[in-house]
Amino acid sequence: MPDAMAIRMAGVAKMYKIFPSRVDNFLDAIGLPRWGWRGRKRYKEFWALKGIDLDLPVGSRTGILGRNGAGKSTLLKLITGNIPATEGTVEVNGKIQALLDAGAGFHPEFTGYENIHASLTYQGLTTAEIEAAVEDIVDFTELGDFLAQPYRTYSSGMQARLAFATATAIKPEILIIDEMLGAGDAYFVGKSADRIRQLVDGGASVLxxxxxxxxxxKLCDRAIWIERGKIVCRGSSLEVVKEYERYIRFLDDERLKAKNRVAQDPGLHSSQRGETRDALDVQFTATAGSTCDICEVTLFKGEVAGAGVRVGDAQDVNTSHLAYVSLEGGHWSExxxxxxxxxxxxxxAGKGATSGTVVCRAFHLYPxxxxxxxxxxxTRGAGEVSLTIRWNGTVHGHYILPKALTWGTHDVEVKPFSVAEAGGLDRGPVSTQASLGPTGEVRTVSRWPGEGSLAIQSVRLLNAEEKEQAVFEPDCELRVRIxxxxxxxxxxxVIPVAVLFRLDGVVVSTHIGPTMHLELNQGETRQADLDYGPIRLGNGSYVFSVALYRQLSSVGPTEVYDLLDRSYEFAVVGNPPLESGIIRHLATWSIR
Structure with a gap:
């Protein structure tokens, strides 16, 4: 039947109970009433997934994309029956073989052969079927004598080979693989792709x-992208991957631009020196006789939507996201x-004003x-509902929301403080040298001591439209403005110099400008531009050092006005997988 479905999910949602203590968790587990002695519910609701509709046709290969914490593992557990759905229906038509963990079901002290026999026996195969399957598994894994060794001695890649081969030797109707192929090398992935195609040709469905x-x-013909417990995109695998990559590049671009700005601005609040450190607290307060229902809070930069949360939807209280509902000290309903x-x-509730806060974080808010x-x-009721916005703990403004009996939106302008505007505000200690590296570690921004009469104020990495950018695709224009x-x-x-490094310290290229003779007044500013032209770099992360020299020589005296060492980072993405290396040098093939 052409429209037969291996898996069908309709309106599926999963809620986990978050208990404040083990005692509350225990009381709920043994079936005592869910309400506390004073009518207080003992747990808070965390909705990992909401509104999931998914059809997996028989014989299809579907990929699932999403960042860590998006809800992918919860979705797989619902399909395999490890956990029940809170809402909706999950229909599975066929026997599932799930590879969720390379070591699941394998005894560490058993040999590879013993684990293979135990696994296949548990799945109900006859002796003859097991012998045929063992021969196939031995051939596929190419582990040789290692199969006679304890499983605990295997590397993660060897474990992945054995688990995959054992699971697919019995030709399951539905095969679910969760990150298992990531443990293997390119050769293993290629063999696995051939095995998956054989299974699909035989009628199996792959997730x-x-x-x-x-x-x-490479392995899937269709894909879905899960973000914050919702399916945000579905379609052909190539189109979904392109949309997901576009989103990830946007986040990386914002992160790197913010890191470059923070590294060079000594006036920033110390709490801003990091990644996603700028925070807007949006607090709603209901006065006597009033109720405010909130469905969305979104921070815009210009016309571009940034951090935002759909209040009441899946994962709205997940603090790992840029925007979330804060349950700490607030009075939000479920x-x-x-x-x-x-x-x-x-x-x-007649006990004075009550409030609830939504936090919107940004990599950096630019004045x-x-x-x-x-x-x-x-809004409902006769009372007022007020809105208070705090920027990094400092009150930015206080507003009364207009009455709205039906759902509507209201925009409030937000102007970040500049250093001058902050004035006498207590904005914390200032560190002129610390910023965060790619993994969150403190990275020192080195300003080498120089002659000092000229000082670098700012460095911007710009694209062809003169807009600041930090993630570039091949052949995009790059300009460094000092x-x-x-x-x-x-x-x-003045001799401007820029040196490009890979993050591991390898020098990629050096760019020394011509000597410029400038007549300058005190306080006068100038700019030097390095037009890098179309980027000919391989995929990866890079960082610039920039300097202004008075004299520069490889054999004679050298004198520098100002030098900032490896402080301005950017990334290159989008090169074809086979075109590896640092430099994509222009060259032409000919065959005679």
Whole structure:
């Protein structure tokens, strides 16, 4: 039947109970009433998935994409029956073979052969079937004498080979693979791809979860992208991967631009010196006789939506996301639904004003940019609902929300403080040298001591449209713009220099500009541009050192005005997988 489904999910949602203590968890587990002695519910609801509709046709190969914590593992556990759905229906038509963990079901002290026999016996194969399967597994794994060794002595790649070969030797009707192929080398992935195609040709359906986008495109014909417990994109594997890559590149670009800006600005609050450190606290307060229902809070930079959360929807309280509902010290209701709109409420209960807070974090808020906070809400009752916005703990503004009996939106302008505007505010100690590296470690921004009469004020990495950018695709234009300040009037010979490094310290290229003779007044600024042209770099992360020299020689005296060592980072993505290396040098093949 052409429309036969191996897996069908309709309106599926999964809620986990989050208990404040083990005692509460125990009381719930043994079936005592879910309400506490004073009518207080002992747990908070965490919805890992909501509104999942998924059809997996028989014989299809479907990939699942998503960041860590998106809900992929929960989805697989629902399909395999390890956990029940809170809402909706899960229909599975066929026998499932799930590879969720390379070591699952394998005894560490048993040999490879013993584990193979135990696994196949457990699955109900006859002696003859087991012997045929063992021969196939031995051939596929190519582990040779290692199969006579204890399983605990295997590397992760060897474990993955054995687990995959054992699971697929019996030709399952539905095969689920969760990151298993990531433990293998390219040779193993190639063999696995051939095995999967054979299974599909035989009528099997495959569901593959992987962070390797190349694997998704190579092994799957369709894909879904899960973000924050929802399916946000589905279609052909190539189109879904392209959309997912575009999103990840946007996040990387914002992160690297913020890191470059933070590294060079000594006036930033110490709490801003890191990644996703700027935070807007959006607090809703309901006064006597009023209720405010909130369905959305989103921070915009210009017309571009940034951090945002659909209040009441899946994972709205997950603090690992850029925007989330804060349950600490607030009075939010549990998630509710009305007319297809999910929301939470803040209600005055006759005990004074009550409030609830949504946190929107950004990699960095730039004082020169225009921001606005959009709130989706409705109000009920005669009282007022106020909105207070705090930026990194400092009150930015206090507003009264207009009455809205039906769902609507309201925008509030947000202007980040500049250093000058901050004035006498207690903005914490200032560190002019610390910033965070790619993995969160403190990375020192080295300013080498120099002559000092010229000082570098800022460095920007720009694209062809003169917009700041930090993630580039091959052949995109790159311009490095250095702004510098004269600390005293005078005549200055200036030699601009930029050195490009790979993050591991390998020098990629050095760019020395011509000597410029400048007559400058005290406080006057100038800029030097390095037009890098179309990028001819391989995929990876790179960092620039920039300097202004008074004299520069390989054999004679050298004198530097100012030098910032390896402080301005960017990434290159999008080269074909087979075109590896640092430099994509222009060259032409000919065959005679």
């Amino acid at each position: 593959l979860v992987s962070h390797s986008l190349d694997q998704i495109v 998630p509710q639904e009305s007319g297809g709109v999910l929301f939470r409420s803040v209600t005055d 020169e940019e225009r921001y606005r906070c959009r709130v989706g809400y409705r 702004r510098f300040l004269a600390k005293a009037a005078g005549s200055y010979p």
